[in-house]
Amino acid sequence: MASITQVRRWHRLLAPLIGIQVLLWSISGAYMVLTDIDDIHGDHLVAEPLLPIDHAQVRLTFDGVKADYPGAMHIRLKQTPQGPVYFFKDGGIARAIDAKTGELLTPPDEASIRARAKLVYTSDDPIVKVSLYEEQAPAEMSPRLLPLYRVDFDASLSPSLYFSASTGELVGKRYDGWRLFDFLWMLHIMDYLERDNIHNNLLRIASLLALLLALTGVLLAWRSLKPAPEHEKPETKA
Known part of the structure; x- marks a missing residue:
């Protein structure tokens, strides 16, 4: 001992x-x-409007999504200002398709991302920069979410919002x-x-x-x- x-x-x-x-x-x-x-x-940085799903507009079923995209995972139906949309991952790539027509939605451009950021951001601070990340993600975000748009606001504690460059969905909030x-x-x-x-x-x-x-x-x-x-x-x- x-x-x-x-x-x-x-x-x-x-x-x-x-x-x-x-x-x-x-x-x-x-x-x-x-x-x-x-x-x-x-969570205090954003307030996403929760829209009820208009099922009368939904023409494509979950089974229909699986039939068109056999590798689809994490399928979600969400109401957007443009109508109901299916969001899912297909081979690791984020996809969004119109639930009315079944058509693949066009990826958002910078202007639509700016509009989306102003809609969900809880303050009226001005946007100072919008950056697109396609090959390498910022250290504070997972590479699995690429491609990404980053929207930086002119405010204390440097808030930034991240959106999928494929679907326009909000995927991250950082400050x-x-x-x-x-x-x-x-x-x-x-x-x-x-x-x-x-x-x-x-x-x-x-x-x-x-x-x-x-x-x-x-x-x-x-x-x-x-x-x-x-x-x-x-x-x-x-």
Whole structure:
């Protein structure tokens, strides 16, 4: 069994090795539990009008969509200002077809994306920039959503809305509060590339080291509460 001297040595070795990461876990964890996740998601930035589906206009059924697009997944019927539309993924590509005619809708242009952004954005801040991403997504968005339009507004905390360049659907809301959360999440899970893998080996190793640090600390605290054996007591001078 390890002596208390060995436990103390291990604790002193582990403290600088993993202590900074433990501090980062504490700071990032505190931010996560003290903030409103709906605010972090940027729900306050948009208010999409919820239109009831006009079933009288729907001519194409779900089965019809599957027949025309056998690889279609996540099929959704949604009412838009232009009428009912089916949205789905086909071979990883976002598609939108008119539920009245079954025709594939033309991808939106920048003007229609600007109009869509102004419609759903909850403030009257002006649009300062519209960017199209076709080959490489911004770091804050998944490449699986490409192609994308990004609409930046002139406002505090730099809000941005993302729309599918294939269907015109709103697919993301970002602002500096979300970006700070994402940075802290990266530090928390120790995935510095994709920022979404909570099963990476670096996190596993750090967790084991932190556990050892905690256990050795508990042993030292428990030992400090016990009276020291006679042979370990410091000598007193007469």
